[in-house]
Amino acid sequence: MRTDELFLEADAALRSVIDRIDPADLSKPAPKEWTSTPDPTFRDIVFAHAYDEAWVPDVLAGKSPADGDEFRNADLLGDDPIASYDRLNDTATAAVREGVAPGTTFRFQYGDYSVEEGFAHLATYRAFQAWMIAKHLGIPFRMSPELIAGLNENVVPHADEWRQFGVFPPAIDPPADADDETRLLCTLGFWVP
Structure with missing residues (x-):
């Protein structure tokens, strides 16, 4: 599986979980190890994913937060956090489907990566956050066979290095x-x- 396809599978899995979060659960405490935000709530976790989705078109264009970060302090969630996340997810999905210029470098805060490896990083974050959010909030969730196969192909070989x-x-x-x-x-x- 190409890593852009893996990204789309993982992104859809995360959205399927976020779309089923009960709005009342957004104020519940989230595990502290999931974020650097002090005393995080699940709204903070959804914000982190909305922020990540907002950045996808810029990442695909080779930009990085060092070039300027208009999203960090923006109100990305508004009065309807899940619908706001969905709109950003739609934009990110469309950008990935349009494709990335060959030779583009994904410039993350922690380093620069090829398109293939960059998509694997983005997919990994989404896939396992989907699983962890669902597990923590009791939302029924199973990874699709395609997502499992893509992670086994593109992520598992790097597990010890990333560990x-x-x-x-x-x-x-x-x-x-x-x-x-x-x-x-x-x-x-x-x-x-």
């Missing part, structure tokens, strides 16, 4: 009867019995 940078926790031995999703989650250290 050294703190992206993934230690791997977990999967249970004997583990399905594909559980095996993936165990390999990347996210599975919870």
Whole structure:
């Protein structure tokens, strides 16, 4: 699977979870390790994803926050956080579907990456946040077979390298009867019995 396709699969998975967050849950505390925001709520987590979506067209154009960041202090969520996120997600999806110029460098705050690796980073963040948000809030969610296959192809080979940078926790031995999703989650250290 190409990594732009993996991004679209992961982005759709995250949206499917965010769209099912009960608005009353937005004020609930979120795990502190998910963000640098002090005392985060799930609204803060949705803001982080809205911010990330808002940046996608600029990232595809080779821009970085160092060039100026109009989104950091903007009110991206307004009175309807989930609908606002969805609008930004629609724009990001359209930008990815339009394609990226060959040789574009994705310039993230933590470094510069090729298009292929950059999309893998963006997809990883979305896929596992979808799973973690759903797990934490009790939203039914399963990764699609396509998403699992794409992550196994494009992310798992880099797991040990990324683990050294703190992206993934230690791997977990999967249970004997583990399905594909559980095996993936165990390999990347996210599975919870």
